[in-house]
Amino acid sequence: xxxxxxxxxxxxxxxxxxxxxxxxxxxxxxxxxxxxxxxxxxxxxxxxxxxxxxxxxxxxxxxxxxxxxxxxxxxxxxxxxxxxxxxxxxxxxxxxxxxxxxxxxxxxxxxxxxxxxxxxxxxxxxxxxxxxxxxxxx
Amino acid sequence: xxxxxxxxxxxxxxxxxxxxxxxxxxxxxxxxxxxxxxxxxxxxxxxxxxxxxxxxxxxxxxxxxxxxxxxxxxxxxxxxxxxxxxxxxxxxxxxxxxxxxxxxxxxxxxxxxxxxxxxxxxxxxxxxxxxxxxxxxxxxxxxxxxxxxxxxxxxxxxxxxxxxxxxxxxxxxxxxxxxxxxxxxxxxxxxxxxxxxxxxxxxxxxxxxxxxxxxxxxxxxxxxxxxxxxxxxxxxxxxxxxxxxxxxxxxxxxxxxxxxxxxxxxxxxxxxxxxxxxxxxxxxxxxxxxxxxxxxxxxxxxxxxxxxxxxxxxxxxxxxxxxxxxxxxxxxxxxxxxxxxxxxxxxxxxxxxxxxxxxxxxxxxxxxxxxxxxxx
Numbered sequence: 001x002x003x004x005x006x007x008x009x010x011x012x013x014x015x016x017x018x019x020x021x022x023x024x025x026x027x028x029x030x031x032x033x034x035x036x037x038x039x040x041x042x043x044x045x046x047x048x049x050x051x052x053x054x055x056x057x058x059x060x061x062x063x064x065x066x067x068x069x070x071x072x073x074x075x076x077x078x079x080x081x082x083x084x085x086x087x088x089x090x091x092x093x094x095x096x097x098x099x100x101x102x103x104x105x106x107x108x109x110x111x112x113x114x115x116x117x118x119x120x121x122x123x124x125x126x127x128x129x130x131x132x133x134x135x136x137x138x
Numbered sequence: 139x140x141x142x143x144x145x146x147x148x149x150x151x152x153x154x155x156x157x158x159x160x161x162x163x164x165x166x167x168x169x170x171x172x173x174x175x176x177x178x179x180x181x182x183x184x185x186x187x188x189x190x191x192x193x194x195x196x197x198x199x200x201x202x203x204x205x206x207x208x209x210x211x212x213x214x215x216x217x218x219x220x221x222x223x224x225x226x227x228x229x230x231x232x233x234x235x236x237x238x239x240x241x242x243x244x245x246x247x248x249x250x251x252x253x254x255x256x257x258x259x260x261x262x263x264x265x266x267x268x269x270x271x272x273x274x275x276x277x278x279x280x281x282x283x284x285x286x287x288x289x290x291x292x293x294x295x296x297x298x299x300x301x302x303x304x305x306x307x308x309x310x311x312x313x314x315x316x317x318x319x320x321x322x323x324x325x326x327x328x329x330x331x332x333x334x335x336x337x338x339x340x341x342x343x344x345x346x347x348x349x350x351x352x353x354x355x356x357x358x359x360x361x362x363x364x365x366x367x368x369x370x371x372x373x374x375x376x377x378x379x380x381x382x383x384x385x386x387x388x389x390x391x392x393x394x395x396x397x398x399x400x401x402x403x404x405x406x407x408x409x410x411x412x413x414x415x416x417x418x419x420x421x422x423x424x425x426x427x428x429x430x431x432x433x434x435x436x437x438x439x440x441x442x443x444x445x446x447x448x449x450x451x452x453x454x455x456x457x458x459x460x461x462x463x464x465x466x467x468x469x470x471x472x473x474x475x476x477x478x479x480x481x482x483x484x485x486x487x488x489x490x491x492x493x494x495x496x497x498x499x500x501x502x503x504x505x506x507x508x509x510x511x512x513x514x
Contacts, residue, residue: 007265039265065284065386068332073260073272082332085271087280087381097266097381106332111287125268 004076004122013040015054020126023119025057027094038094059117061090061130068106082106088115088130099129108132139401141511143232144357144365146242147176147350148473153464154314156344157253161191162206164346165248169207172348177362178242180207183350185243186214187231189223192467193251193258203246213240220499221415221467222373223247225506228472229371231351241356247469248346256342266381275339277380277501278418279331284386285420286333288435293333295438297324299419300337302446303455307462310484314343315462338419341465349472363513366479369492370404370509372397380501391428391498391505398494398507399430406430409509410490411478412452413471415498416459425496426452429507448485456485468497475510 009017016039019026027038032049043050066086072078082105089095101118103109115130149171151164165188173180186204196202200216213234217223224247231243251258263271285291304319319337327337357365374390374397376383399405406429416422423437431452432440440446446454457463457474464470475493477483495508 005262005267007268013265065280065287067276067279067283067334068329069270069272069276070329070332074262074267074270077270077272080270082329083270085266085269085276085280095381097269097271099269111284122268127268129269 005074006125012042016040017125019054020119020128025059025117025128026054027057027090027092028052029055036093038096057090057092057117060133061088061115063087063109063111063113063115064089064095065111066106066109084109086130096128101129101131139232139236139371140369140403141367142354143235143351143368144354145349145368145472145476145510146178146352146357146362146365147172148476149173149175150347150470150473151345153312153343153345153466155253156250159250159344161248161250161346162203164250164344165203165246165348166206168248168346168348169244169246172244172350176350178350178360180209182242183209183244184212185231185234185240186211187227187243187245188216189227189247189467190216190218191249193249193255211240213243219504219506221417222497222499222504222506224468224472225495225497225508226373228349228351228368228508229373229506232368232371235351235353241352243351244348245351246346246348247466249466250344252342252344259342273331274501275334275418276331278420279334280380281386281502282338282418282420283333285424288387291435291438293325294321294442295423296338296419297321298438298441299416299422299446300324300461302441303416303459303461306456306485307458310457310463313458313463314341334418340417340460343465345464345466347466347469347473349469349476364480366476366513367511368508369511370398370402370507372401372507374505376503376505379503388424388428388434389502389505391425391496394505394507395429398509402509404492404509409452409492409494411456411487411493412454413459413475413493413495414454415468415471415496416455416461417498421498421502422454425498429494453487456483456487471495471497472508475508479510479512
């Protein structure tokens with residue numbers, strides 16, 4: 001595999017990536033106002049409180065939107081064309097960009113389709129990919 | 139503010155390729171042309187406001203441009219708001235002139251992404267690059283997809299924007315791309331990042347442009363007959379990147395337009411011609427809705443029914459826009475708005491009295507609005 005671009009893992013985001021390595025998707029929860037979010041921040045984007053904790057997500061969510069690449073902007077993705085990048089909203093609220101492992105080049109995707117976490121590893125990095133769930137998977 | 143400042147002169151370089159040219163030297167050429175158009179001596183310029191170069195952000199860039207222009211301005215800066223920066227700079231220049239902090243200001247931009255590096259447009263986007271999240275186009279594709287599903291918009295609605303802009307560009311002798319586009323061509327154009335087709339995406343261009351601002355009072359004293367009054371200005375910043383934005387189908391462009399229309403004392407029905415930032419076709423449809431020209435989800439039908447064509451309700455991007463005239467980010471739209479208000483545009487809208495111009499940056503994180511009036 002051509003070298004994939006690597007995320008910048010620092011003290012702030014390390015719990016997120018370590019959680020995925022252990023098979024769990026974590027998000028941040030504000031103890032002051034209750035907001036949930038991703039990616040890692042030092043302060044709540046609603047109330048600016050620094051008092052946040054990491055919580056495990058149920059792993060369930062829905063598709064908000066998606067795109068399908070027909071051009072590779074990095075050699076590492078040439079063999080995957082056409083591939084999807086999908087915007088998922090977790091049931092707990094945070095949104096994240098991901099790939100749907102059974103998207104069939106995007107053909108299987110639809111707005112509001114239910115998805116379920118399916119952690120996959122690329123090299124030494126565990127990624128929060130998803131699979132279609134419920135009616136969408138049939 | 140309404141009508142108290144004017145755009146006294148406009149200028150630009152040729153659009154397309156400038157191999158070996160430095161972006162600052164292109165800006166100097168554009169400013170020289172704008173000063174000549176205004177009929178103002180360079181020594182009167184005491185404000186130099188520069189949009190940061192997309193392809194190479196740098197420190198003290200405004201001063202580097204001012205040095206090349208041989209100007210020690212009373213007021214100067216470079217600004218990064220992505221593609222919204224040029225109208226934002228026009229707003230800051232107008233406020234500075236109104237406040238007495240400078241008298242004659244130049245707002246300018248130049249870049250060479252076509253012959254130097256277009257890497258900025260293809261860049262990896264943060265930690266999500268490991269999922270394959272690359273390029274400016276992809277952010278717009280994500281918005282385009284959400285919008286077309288939310289409103290059941292047919293592909294022809296997006297295509298009508300590309301067809302209109304390309305048709306106008308084909309009739310503009312200065313346009314970079316002069317090849318008209320049919321709807322069949324559009325629908326057959328290859329996917330880039332689906333649902334974006336090649337012809338949904340604007341050009342990548344070398345070039346520079348500049349506008350000269352001063353007070354209406356000074357313009358009158360100097361006898362500048364072609365000075366075009368600035369009636370309204372607004373800005374709005376969505377800020378959240380695409381993946382974190384609560385609603386993908388509307389942005390703070392709405393607030394930007396409200397501010398500009400309020401300043402101008404006008405509404406959408408008073409506008410005769412529009413120059414709408416068309417980096418991607420979806421940007422035009424959403425801007426028409428956020429500005430109040432169309433109800434949510436109806437801009438595609440409005441465009442497909444000829445609403446944005448020459449002779450339609452709102453002729454749009456009459457020199458070709460970013461899709462056809464030049465992909466440089468935004469000042470060309472202001473310049474075409476000025477030509478329309480002067481009555482000197484190639485595709486002149488007869489009797490046009492008010493023109494709205496939009497600029498937009500990032501993946502719609504920034505937005506700015508300008509409303510121009512006809513010279514007194």
